[in-house]
Amino acid sequence: MYKIKRDKFYASRGSYSKIYQIKCSFCKTNITKYQKDGPGIIKRMYHDRMFDIECQDVSGKLNCPNCKAMIGVNYIYKPENRLAYRLFAGSISKSIIK
Numbered sequence: 001m002y003k004i005k006r007d008k009f010y011a012s013r014g015s016y017s018k019i020y021q022i023k024c025s026f027c028k029t030n031i032t033k034y035q036k037d038g039p040g041i042i043k044r045m046y047h048d049r050m051f052d053i054e055c056q057d058v059s060g061k062l063n064c065p066n067c068k069a070m071i072g073v074n075y076i077y078k079p080e081n082r083l084a085y086r087l088f089a090g091s092i093s094k095s096i097i098k
């Protein structure tokens with residue numbers, strides 16, 4: 001159902017990806033499915049790696065659709081000129097889908 005995207009970003013992170021269910025860490029509401037490329041913690045979420053995002057607003061903030069906690073804010077990740085959400089520490093919890 002959720003297909004791993006294999007592109008230059010995937011390749012540059014070692015061709016190793018997992019798809020996670022991302023939840024609000026406060027109320028456990030689903031935020032999105034997310035493809036994380038390479039090892040390490042999730043500090044930002046690239047838009048091109050998000051599946052079924054439901055809670056984006058026009059100001060570019062990412063808020064939990066249930067408890068309204070602020071999860072992250074839009075910015076451009078300059079090294080790759082890539083739109084992403086910068087996540088606030090401790091704002092998400094995750095579990096592996098595949």
Ligand SMILES: [Zn+2]
Binds near residue numbers: 064066
């Ligand atoms: Zn929440």
